[in-house]
Amino acid sequence: MSGRKFRERVRTEITEEILGVARRHLATEGANLSLRAVARDAGLVPSALYRYFDSREALLTALITEAYEALAGSVDAAVAAVPHARPDERWLAVCHAVRTWALAHPAEYGLIYGSPLPDYAAPRQTVAPAARILLTVTGILIDGAADGHRSPVPARPLPPAVREDLNRLTAYWPTRLPDLPMPLESVLATALTLWTQLFGLVGFETFGRLDDMIEARRDYFDHQAWVMADLAGLTSPPTDA
Amino acid sequence: MSGRKFRERVRTEITEEILGVARRHLATEGANLSLRAVARDAGLVPSALYRYFDSREALLTALITEAYEALAGSVDAAVAAVPHARPDERWLAVCHAVRTWALAHPAEYGLIYGSPLPDYAAPRQTVAPAARILLTVTGILIDGAADGHRSPVPARPLPPAVREDLNRLTAYWPTRLPDLPMPLESVLATALTLWTQLFGLVGFETFGRLDDMIEARRDYFDHQAWVMADLAGLTSPPTDA
DNA sequence: GCCTGGACGAGAACAGTGTTCTCACACGAG
DNA sequence: CTCGTGTGAGAACACTGTTCTCGTCCAGGC
Numbered sequence: 001m002s003g004r005k006f007r008e009r010v011r012t013e014i015t016e017e018i019l020g021v022a023r024r025h026l027a028t029e030g031a032n033l034s035l036r037a038v039a040r041d042a043g044l045v046p047s048a049l050y051r052y053f054d055s056r057e058a059l060l061t062a063l064i065t066e067a068y069e070a071l072a073g074s075v076d077a078a079v080a081a082v083p084h085a086r087p088d089e090r091w092l093a094v095c096h097a098v099r100t101w102a103l104a105h106p107a108e109y110g111l112i113y114g115s116p117l118p119d120y121a122a123p124r125q126t127v128a129p130a131a132r133i134l135l136t137v138t139g140i141l142i143d144g145a146a147d148g149h150r151s152p153v154p155a156r157p158l159p160p161a162v163r164e165d166l167n168r169l170t171a172y173w174p175t176r177l178p179d180l181p182m183p184l185e186s187v188l189a190t191a192l193t194l195w196t197q198l199f200g201l202v203g204f205e206t207f208g209r210l211d212d213m214i215e216a217r218r219d220y221f222d223h224q225a226w227v228m229a230d231l232a233g234l235t236s237p238p239t240d241a
Numbered sequence: 242m243s244g245r246k247f248r249e250r251v252r253t254e255i256t257e258e259i260l261g262v263a264r265r266h267l268a269t270e271g272a273n274l275s276l277r278a279v280a281r282d283a284g285l286v287p288s289a290l291y292r293y294f295d296s297r298e299a300l301l302t303a304l305i306t307e308a309y310e311a312l313a314g315s316v317d318a319a320v321a322a323v324p325h326a327r328p329d330e331r332w333l334a335v336c337h338a339v340r341t342w343a344l345a346h347p348a349e350y351g352l353i354y355g356s357p358l359p360d361y362a363a364p365r366q367t368v369a370p371a372a373r374i375l376l377t378v379t380g381i382l383i384d385g386a387a388d389g390h391r392s393p394v395p396a397r398p399l400p401p402a403v404r405e406d407l408n409r410l411t412a413y414w415p416t417r418l419p420d421l422p423m424p425l426e427s428v429l430a431t432a433l434t435l436w437t438q439l440f441g442l443v444g445f446e447t448f449g450r451l452d453d454m455i456e457a458r459r460d461y462f463d464h465q466a467w468v469m470a471d472l473a474g475l476t477s478p479p480t481d482a
Numbered sequence: 483g484c485c486t487g488g489a490c491g492a493g494a495a496c497a498g499t500g501t502t503c504t505c506a507c508a509c510g511a512g
Numbered sequence: 513c514t515c516g517t518g519t520g521a522g523a524a525c526a527c528t529g530t531t532c533t534c535g536t537c538c539a540g541g542c
Contacts, residue, residue: 200441
């Protein structure tokens with residue numbers, strides 16, 4: 001009985017070791033992960049690696065799942081450090097967490113938010129963590145709206161089909177909602193705008209699309225993040241009041 | 242003399258043929274382009290391909306350059322079809338052109354706006370076409386501002402370092418500018434916001450990040466594009482007037 | 483205590499990859 | 513007519529992911 005447990009423990013240890021080597025390779029070599037090279041560095045012969053992962057794709061899937069969870073975890077931690085009463089600061093905490101993580105792990109970021117891998121269909125495992133950040137942003141908007149901040153997004157009505165999609169999505173909302181001065185779909189639509197802008201911004205920077213263009217990366221990022229906070233009505237009403 | 246010209250013509254024809262095969266492979270197989278497979282389909286032996294391209298990377302570079310130009314060209318054509326007097330419609334034309342091209346050429350889009358290729362530094366050739374769309378958007382905003390539309394972006398001042406970066410960029414502006422009720426850097430900052438949002442949006446859709454979430458893709462895209470038009474002050478002042 | 487079954491690693495093999503080298507040939511310029 | 517250059521073919525090398533077979537080792541059941 002302890003034998004079986006011991007075997008299992010060794011197995012997960014080796015699996016962890018392989019993943020560690022793979023992560024290191026990803027960081028140094030970039031996206032082209034060589035199974036054989038990973039095996040070498042893990043002290044294994046290539047075929048032995050197949051005892052732990054069905055294929056290179058399976059190894060990548062594990063890395064992708066890890067990446068999603070690491071990113072979402074770091075976002076959640078950052079948000080948790082800011083009180084609910086400051087939705088603008090919470091939004092900025094999300095932005096900075098995503099940016100910092102992406103810049104620290106560019107290859108992993110590319111794996112989860114870059115071009116999809118060839119012949120690779122994202123397993124169901126990954127949709128939940130991918131949506132977590134969107135949920136977090138939505139939560140911030142809800143808190144902000146409940147606290148009487150300005151209604152997000154100037155009255156641009158949602159197309160009916162989109163309203164339907166978003167309504168379907170609101171079913172995933174885990175907890176009870178406070179009373180809101182607007183339909184939840186509208187909040188979700190704004191969250192999607194912020195979400196898109198955030199990952200567009202981070203993607204541009206980590207993928208080098210800002211090279212030779214913006215030097216003051218951090219200031220630029222902050223500015224754009226605050227502009228989006230304004231758009232979402234998270235900031236105190238601007239200077240016109 | 243005609244001999245030399247003839248040889249040159251044949252050479253560019255074969256180069257074109259290779260690129261065509263490569264483009265077709267990219268469309269059907271996805272991002273993992275096999276040099277040998279391309280050579281096969283072009284009726285060549287692998288080594289012969291090296292008479293035309295120094296390496297697989299060089300072939301990819303050619304494809305990337307083509308893709309940038311094709312995208313920028315289709316954007317320019319779309320914008321040219323809308324009169325200057327309708328900046329909102331011009332912005333939407335840009336959006337639709339990018340989205341349509343991306344959905345029609347997902348692999349090529351991934352090549353130019355997805356995760357950067359390993360060991361691949363974008364050659365200088367590609368920065369000009371990459372910035373063309375940003376210039377186009379800036380032009381639309383300038384026209385809109387000159388025509389007396391609402392000032393884009395509620396007064397959120399630019400950080401000095403960013404202002405400096407953007408000021409440096411305005412040197413690239415090719416033609417003379419009309420008188421503007423605001424500094425050009427502010428317009429450029431707004432253009433960057435739109436640019437980021439646009440490619441974030443298109444990237445999310447073409448890379449499948451909207452799967453199982455938004456069904457009404459086109460309506461969703463239009464909505465977000467209009468929201469950004471509102472943000473940029475391209476639309477007539479919203480319902481609060 | 484022995485036997486057995488299953489997990490594990492090693493090694494060889496296969497098909498495929500990008501790249502380089504050498505060799506043969508064609509053909510226009512002199 | 514010869515020479516040189518541009519071109520394609522073919523073999524080779526070092527890789528890659530994957531599969532198969534073969535020993536080995538060791539816990540669990542008898």
